[in-house]
Amino acid sequence: MNIKTVTVCGSGVLGSQIAFQTAFHGFDVRVYDLNDELIGKAKATLSGLQTPYQQDLHATSADTQAALNRIRFFTDLTQAVRGSDLVIEAIPEVLDIKQRFYSELGKVADAHTIFATNSSTLLPSAMMDFTGRPERFLALHFANRIWRQNTAEIMRTARTDDAVFEEVIQFARDIGMAALPIHKEQPGYILNTLLVPLLGAALELVVGGVADPHTVDKTWMVGTSAPIGPFGMLDVIGLTTPYNINRNAAEAFPRRAAVAQYLKENFIDQGKLGVATSEGFYRYPNPAYQNEDFLT
Template sequence: MSSLKRLTVLGPGVLGSQIAWHSAFKGKTVTVYGITQDTVDRCRTAHEQYAAVYRSELGAGDVDISATRQRLAYSTDLAAAVAEADLVIEAVPEIPGVKTAVFEEMAKLLPPHTLVATNSSTLLPSDFASATGRPDKFCALHFANMIWAMNYAEVMAHPLTSRETLTEVTEFAVEIGMVPIALRKEQNGYVANSWVVPMLSAAQTLVTNGIATPEDVDRTYLLTGGKVGPFGMIDMIGMKTCHNVLSYWGSVSGDAQMNANAEYIKTRFLDRGLLGLQTGRGYYEYPDPAFERPDFLAVPDIAVVPDLVTLMSPETEDPA
């Protein structure tokens, strides 16, 4: 059993809010830190939504939900938020400079025993180890969106991570109901995102370049037996995270298509305040997205053929 009883989550966004709620649901005492009161308030609202999800999908009762709420605290004061933490999980935006700044600010505030983990989805723990001020007590612990259903946690060390840190962090993951995925060496993208990000980028390219609609891309995935297609996944991950990942790696690699995909998401979604599932609208509208409707994969009436042919005809102008 780990000694990690008190958790602080830095960053109350889509995944940070899920990590906090789920950890509290599993018995941990949790403080959520947000840089502004607005971000904290949005996290509180998300937690009320998760209460409903845990009732319907996990069978949580009133006692469970009440106990979870009692284990949660919220703060905009970083020093106070980490003052008693046994473990801090960083879940701020997937921008290296932002993460580094947070680690450097936090380093002087942490108790000596506190372990630190990054929930980065594509970046390496060695990128930030020195900024934490305690590289031996630092590793990656990456969760999946919809943590209550996709309950795995990827654990990745950097060269200076101690065995004791890996033991405690992996035990913590098991204690909150996660299947630990042990990475044998550092890898950008970890396990899941090493294949998810290329898939989502390829799907986005099809839409950015006017090849197919998001719905049709998702149909080709769902008809193989999947439950959520690439654009449903993008909505769930959140437009901000998807944009940040595509923009960063597009710049690093000089990939013009990846940069174009990032710009597409920015202009059509972020600039309009559409963040995906978080705001109820992205590629789909929620809580009743089209891909969950019974007719989404139905064979259409033959009368739609002329419209489809018009879309495919070379002389048809691209509406985008």
């Protein structure tokens, strides 16, 4: 196994989780973001991850503090990736932003460094030519709350080197993930191929005036015995990602434009981004769907 030092670019909800999970399993981790304000938020987020790791994984405070001690922070991309064996990109789900980022990354990273996008819907082939090293580029997609929802979808392109593909699969296993190899590009990978239509249908029911979010969630939870409904899931994911997904799809699917506008006006513009901001379709830390009488 050649991967020892990992840089995570993008310190949002999932970027921070990827960094902590990787450090928790003994790797040296660098976190890169654009400015000190974002890094400050990341430090607070990472510190807050100690509690769920202790509660859900029964980690000790010494274990989680050791993970934090393995993480360093950078606002200079060159410094962040120098000597890194793997760079995991977790920046906004906007294709031209990712393409520009890889153009810059390819200029400053070491020749041996593997690049992996955590994109949830965009195909790696849409970015690979911007990396300058398509044979050392692929997708490595994590689900939110990765210490519990520990899936890692490793999706290659037609140009990904076989050895790189296998090395990243092993890395995923080494950080405690269920490694799920995907041998052919598929929009949405496996998880989101299944999940995105559900969430999209739920949003369209609400935007179309058919039902309110809580009623949709009650329907799903009662009908399937699921512990959470689609709007609870959206809050966990964070509403920025579904907003960007629907905005990106609006040209091909006009009904998605109404969904994107609904999310923008009612949530994004008001800073209600889901669990991370303590409010989305529900208020946190005690969302209504966890109340005993929610389904009655």
